[in-house]
Amino acid sequence: MNSDKDFLDDPLFKGLKKFASTSDAQVDLPSDIAYTLRNAGIRSTRQKVVRRSVFTIITASVVLPSLSFAHVLPTPIDNIVKSVVHLVSTPVRVISNVINDPAPTIPAPSGSVTTTPEPATLTPTSEPITPTPTPTPAPTKTLVPQAPAPAPTRTHTETHTETPKTVSPPKPAVGGGEKENEGEGEGEERGIAPTLPKATLPSAPNSKPSIPGGGRSEGHTEGKSSEGEGHDD
Amino acid sequence: MRDPKQDGSSLGISSGNSENSDLANSLIAARTGDEMAFAVIWRHHNPRLSRFVQSKTYGSDIDFEEVISDTWLNVAKDIRKFKGDFSEFTSWLYAIARNRIIDASRKRDRTIRPKEDLEEAFWLPSSLNVEKDFEADESVKALIAQINALPDAQSEVVLMRVVGDLSVEEIAKIVKKNPNAVRVLAHRGLATLRENVKSSKGGSRE
Numbered sequence: 001m002n003s004d005k006d007f008l009d010d011p012l013f014k015g016l017k018k019f020a021s022t023s024d025a026q027v028d029l030p031s032d033i034a035y036t037l038r039n040a041g042i043r044s045t046r047q048k049v050v051r052r053s054v055f056t057i058i059t060a061s062v063v064l065p066s067l068s069f070a071h072v073l074p075t076p077i078d079n080i081v082k083s084v085v086h087l088v089s090t091p092v093r094v095i096s097n098v099i100n101d102p103a104p105t106i107p108a109p110s111g112s113v114t115t116t117p118e119p120a121t122l123t124p125t126s127e128p129i130t131p132t133p134t135p136t137p138a139p140t141k142t143l144v145p146q147a148p149a150p151a152p153t154r155t156h157t158e159t160h161t162e163t164p165k166t167v168s169p170p171k172p173a174v175g176g177g178e179k180e181n182e183g184e185g186e187g188e189e190r191g192i193a194p195t196l197p198k199a200t201l202p203s204a205p206n207s208k209p210s211i212p213g214g215g216r217s218e219g220h221t222e223g224k225s226s227e228g229e230g231h232d233d
Numbered sequence: 234m235r236d237p238k239q240d241g242s243s244l245g246i247s248s249g250n251s252e253n254s255d256l257a258n259s260l261i262a263a264r265t266g267d268e269m270a271f272a273v274i275w276r277h278h279n280p281r282l283s284r285f286v287q288s289k290t291y292g293s294d295i296d297f298e299e300v301i302s303d304t305w306l307n308v309a310k311d312i313r314k315f316k317g318d319f320s321e322f323t324s325w326l327y328a329i330a331r332n333r334i335i336d337a338s339r340k341r342d343r344t345i346r347p348k349e350d351l352e353e354a355f356w357l358p359s360s361l362n363v364e365k366d367f368e369a370d371e372s373v374k375a376l377i378a379q380i381n382a383l384p385d386a387q388s389e390v391v392l393m394r395v396v397g398d399l400s401v402e403e404i405a406k407i408v409k410k411n412p413n414a415v416r417v418l419a420h421r422g423l424a425t426l427r428e429n430v431k432s433s434k435g436g437s438r439e
Contacts, residue, residue, distance in 0.1 A: 004401060007419055012426060013395045015373045020284045020396040029272040032302070037309040041266035044313050 257319045263312055271312070275305065278326060285397045286330055288377045289389070295337045304330045324406040327397060331389070331407060379429050380422070387422030394419055 008017075067073050068081040256277060262270030283301050290297045307329050315325060380388050389408065393399045401419075405412040 004416065004419075007394065007423060010423060012376070012423070012430065015370060016288075016376055016395050019370070019373045020281055020398065022280065022284070024280045024283065026279075027276065029268070029275050030302070030305070033275070033305045033309050034268055034271075036306050037263075037266065037268055037271055037312070040310045040313060 253319065260319055260322055264315060266313065271309065274322075278323070279305070281397055282326065282330055285327070285392055286334065288380070288392050288396050289331075289334055290337075291374065291377045292381055293338065293341070295334065295341060300330065300333045300337050303333045307333070320400075320403060321406070323399065324403045327393060327399065327403070328407045376426075376430075379426060379433070382429070383422050383425055387418050387425065390415055390418040391422040391426070 064073070064081045065085050068078050068085070071078070073081060256274065259267075259270040259273040263274055279301070282304065283297075286297045286300050286304075290300065304326070308326060315322065317325070380391050382388075383391065386408070390404055393404045393407065394401075399407075401412045401415050405415045408415065410418075
């Protein structure tokens, strides 16, 4: 404290202190400052009113609906609150429905038209396709064990469609007899020739002695057997 | 119709305690928008505040009257938001004045280009502007110039202490420093000032 007092009492500041303590000629408060003070009062009052009203509105908008849901409010006030909530929430619901429902609502009219014919057209087309493969394996199995006489007529028509399938089985079947195997090899070289001699099948029953080649190979080797026989000879 | 408080006799400024209580009451009334009470406060503070601003802006081309006016306008605008006693009000008032001086110096730095030809063409020399309104002895002006030549923190503290007649605690609140740091700054400033004055006197004799 003494050092502070010494500081102020320093002779260096004597003239400066005198200068600082001189009074102003102006005594009245300047008009612009007075005007600002008045305006500040009006402005602060307005701000206070605005702030309080905003706070009240926010509080009421939060509290009243919650009280209404809790069924605490008297009926007339409750009705008013519900009507206001309904009024406020209706546009929001409309907007939310527009936002949430576009997937079901928009495709419903167009999708009903397109979807119904598509399955209708698809199912009939798929049905005729599926049965076709089922009958095809049947003739191959039935034809082979059957008697040679009726078989040729049927195999003619069906082997045309299933030539790749019917040709492959004879290879393992041929292994039953070496002579026929040789005869097959020659017969294959001759290409589709085996089908042509089938027209001459009436002679086939005579070839029963060549059965050792296996039941399967009969149908194929009927024409070939004559050639194989020819080799054997 | 003048308020009785406006008379010098009724202000109670003669005696210390009654003056402080009157000023404290005036501050309370001014916060509610009482124009007369605000006038009392203004009349009490304005002379020293004006001297402080004049001293601080001496040597620069800052318009000190504009700074003082801005300060009071700011106070009038925000006095309703102010909360505190009269001592705190004094600190607040000088803090506003200090900020306005800083703003004015920044504004001047932005507007004035340091090209000599421009200065000659468009602006008057800064000394003319200050000399026009500043009334004081030459010795006082020389001392103020030397105080302003000190580092900013020191000159600020010295001027507030001597011209503004503020206590160390009030200055500490304004400059946002420890009171001990304010004391140190004041004493360092005084020591430097003494040396400068001594050297200048020696130089002038030689």
